[in-house]
Amino acid sequence: MTEHATLKVWRGLDVNAGRWEIYEVPFEPGQSVLDGLRWIRIHRDPSLAIRFSCINANACKECMIELDGKTVYACTARLQSGEMTLAPLSNKKLLRDLVTEIAPPAERFVRS
């Protein structure tokens, strides 16, 4: 019962000079968007930047991204057949691809 999701992922280092890349990702029903992003890193492009620690527990709260324009945790949003658009948080400073600066200013080495 493997299904396929089409993940349209924003890539880039500069918010004004990014590109969209499209990945076909196989999945079993119930799997998370983070599962899909980890699959892309292993099977398609290890340079895809994502941020997460706890993988599955929704404890670290690091994997926030925008899915079809809404803020979600990638570890609890589920993969679905069809196209899903993944972008970095638009209200945070972009670092790369889906990674944004989400640490409170007092917890950064460089307090920009």
Add this chain to the structure above:
Amino acid sequence: MRAETDVLVIGSGAAGMYAAIEAASEGASVLLAERSLIGRGGATVMAQMTVAVALGTETPDHWSHHYRDTLAAGRGLCNEPLAQLLCEDGPECIRAMDDWGVGWARKDGHIAQAMAPGHDRPRCVYVDFLNTGPAVSKTLRTVLNKNAGIRKAGDLCIVELLLTDGEVTGAVALHLGSGAPVILSAKSTVLATGGLTRLYRRNSASANMGGDGYALALRAGASLVDMEFVQFFPIGHLAPRLIGMDPIMWDPFRYKLGGRLLNNRMEEFTQHYGVAEDGKYVITRDVGSYAILKEVEAGRGSPHGGAYLSFQHCSATALREAFGPVIDRLAANGIDLTKMPIEVAPIAHYHMGGIAADPQMRTDLPGLFAAGEAVGGANGANRLSGNAITEALVFGRRAGHSAAHHAKRTHAMPDRADNGQAALGLTVASSSSDINTAEMVQTLQATMQDRVGALRSQVGLVHALDTIARLTSELGDAPPGDGKRFDMRRIDWFDLRNMLLVARAVTEAALARTETRGAHQREDFPQPSPDWALNQILRLQDGRIVMSAAAPQASVAVAS
């Protein structure tokens, strides 16, 4: 970029945060460096329930009883002074956390203590529901934030410890947010980097627990102890796919509700491995993992290769009372425990081995301290349920104290470390290699799970060493990537450099120990050997891991 501090603490789980708080309270300036986000990335935040401590609020208790249970679980290999420190100082740290507002669950006006396998009486405190880790993390983070003497810095990946005339004088790091190297000069350095569960495909901890502290310590010249003892938690969630929950979650369910472990004939089986459960939760982690894997091997496993765990004897009301909103999260995943069993299987959970340290948390390198799971030896060959958070708090506090005092006695900050240029050189080096680092991590995890997991044999271990050697050679001497911010292949490269060294240490120690004891189960040597009532000490010499054996540290005096 550079920074100077009295005390550098690496890692911001409970051990690192407590170390920072304690060192600052002694008047030291502290830099708390974290690979990810402060208080989010380690294992602490993942803890679901139990914290073992002889508070005596539920039934009379004394630390010496806790100590006796800890030694029994450790199968003769505990470093007794460390185990004693854990048990003796535990109550004070747990009460300090209570004063700071962690919110330990109360029953009839006192702190509730649950019974857990391996303990002789109810001893485990917790925060409802399944909220122990997040509550501990948040509480310590709040205390940190009130302390002006502590500078916090996330997104720092530590590349190497700095050495000056044999003394550890800080570290070189890669700042992930910019890609730039950072020199952190410190009079004292505390490794609070947690364990190595990321080496395994199925694990219960965060993605950044790749054993980096062990690798940093080894390369600096410190000793590690008992690296073969990786604890597998027997009933990690296997199926159906469950998101938004930690796979370790069935542990608290079993604490509160018992539950039945079944094979594919829907028969209980642990009695065939020496432990009849009768619906209670009494099986220790080493025996539980062994029993499940042996049932699977005999063709009696569940469809996904584990065992069934059933709570079908529980009413919906009892489930709701015990776990409240967690029942709704299960329902969202299509799981109704009154109607179906779930599947569970062993999952890498904790590392008993680690950096050799004394009860002051001093390593054998001046200026270098260790804390929490990064420390080896307190739990011997098998950790008792609930000892990990206690250890993090107790060892963290002690390490912070020792590090602050060491810093006071150290006057000058060296301006040039002996290995500074080499370490800095590595952070700015670049190779044009097109290796798929994410795939390499996956290959290493599969090898460790299948060959260096809960059941081991010489053939499998030798095979694993071959794979580790091949991956090490593939990795090469310089990181790939563009060196800009959040360069994932480059970050993976530094992780793999540590993970492969630590994997080698675990595998070589496992190959050398020709017996079965606690979490180290050799199918070709299925019995414990009295000749092996020894700790294995590992050091790195000219790129080779050199091992020696020594009798475990005995306690000086113990009350009974």
